[in-house]
Amino acid sequence: MVATAERVRLFRALHDALQNTMGMADLIRFENVTLGYRRNVVLADLNFAVQEGEFFGIVGANGSGKTTLLRAMLGVMAPLAGRVHVSQTAEVHFGYVPQRGFLDEIFPLTAREIVLMGCYGRLGLWRRPGQREHEQAEKCLAQVGIGALATQRFRNLSGGQKQRVLIARALVAEAKVLVLDEPTDGMDLEGQRAILDLIEDLRERSGVSVIYVTHRLNELANAAQRLMLLHEGKVRIGRVEEILTGPVLREVYGVDAKVEQLDGKRVIIA
């Protein structure tokens, strides 16, 4: 118990120091958080923070607890223990981009109708989207490069186009934090590159923080600033250059992996 309290105190002190030196504020802070469903603990004793403007990657295999972690961040599920603190001063709006496969394509909705859902939360009860919201939806669709597809049915779009619709919805929500759950799952290399470029572009232009979940380590090796590795209950968090090293990868995954530089980019070979 004392050790846990001491760890939390140390964690807070480290973050305060980091914030003072870098001028970055914590948007979301996990303090000694345990996540799971009833008695089934998925992730235990999490202490970390996601900071304003950063690109935070979460990498783990299926079943490692990535989606559970996201659900806790978004407030969809409560932790079994500990506290998830969301910054009040920064008035954080989450722009959640769920896995495409979670959405049922039986709904006959157009790209624009789905994007408009992004403003439902702030409209409040009774009110329906008006001209301002429609204009904003068109603008966000154009921003992600699919302005011409506004009236197309969601289910008729390609995987990459669907992902862009969901990102546009997150932008309509005036998100400060884009939370993307496996956004390139099932896409070819070209599609993956295009989505990552789009996210980088949005981050540079609007300064949003990005929390990006994937099961492919190489996907974030050059995009993220900090990484969280989840593997069979083990958790490692740190800056990309600290995490993507042979010893750390061996410790987490139990395999010999090399991190090479190719044309100035990191590549992990296992």
Add this chain to the structure above:
Amino acid sequence: MSKLLEMFQQDFMQNVLAGTAVVAAICAYLGVFIVLRRAVFVGAALAQVSSFGVALSFIICAILERWHQREIHFPPQPFALALTLGATVLLAVQHRERRVPRETVIGVAYCVAGALAILVVAASGHLQAEVLNLLFGNVLTISRAGVIGLAALAAGVGVVHWLFHKEFLFTSFDPDTAVALGVRARFWNIVLFLTIGVTIALAIRAAGALVVFNFLVLPAATALMIGKSLRAVFVVSIILGVASAFAGIAISYIADWPSGATIVAVNAVWLVVASVARRWLL
């Protein structure tokens, strides 16, 4: 033709037509949500629970009559409504951490409520005919007061859906994102299913389980085949529901067929026509 005119001139048939049309319209609208959410079996289970509530009210009456040695009567709707609303709350909430999947809970509710309703009917002895009429319903028994009650129900449900349509749509399509954006998905989910539960409980009393379940599923399924947008699906579903109510009752009157089964058959024809049209024309 003369038989058709004769049908429209009869007071009780006017009530039947109006009452069935209201049930058709409201169920066909709610059915779009039920079919889109792949919760068709929820509708079936709630219909069974409602029937069990009706049967239960009769057996309680019978027990009280035996106890007090005098005739006791109270309306079955409050029983049906209370049980249906309770079941609605239980079935509407989706817990990820549940050990038994929601589909299984719905299946259990369907079987158990159906079996209990039959057992209660069997136990009620002399009331069997009356209870069976309530359980399996008969649109031909809709009265003027029944039509007014159904219209009030439709108005109430219509207002709730008009006010909270975007909440119902968002929580049906993507509940996790809805929560992330500050929409209380679990609350709105329960409100949506409560409107469905109330409608089922009260509509079954008027039209019977088969007809109500038919209106909850077939028009929406047909509309989804041919509707190009969500709005079109809602409109087409309501139109098909009301049209099949009129056509079914007219055919059953002229041919002297059972009304409920004829209405279902007409809806089934729309479904076949739509599936052929979708394959060859759309």
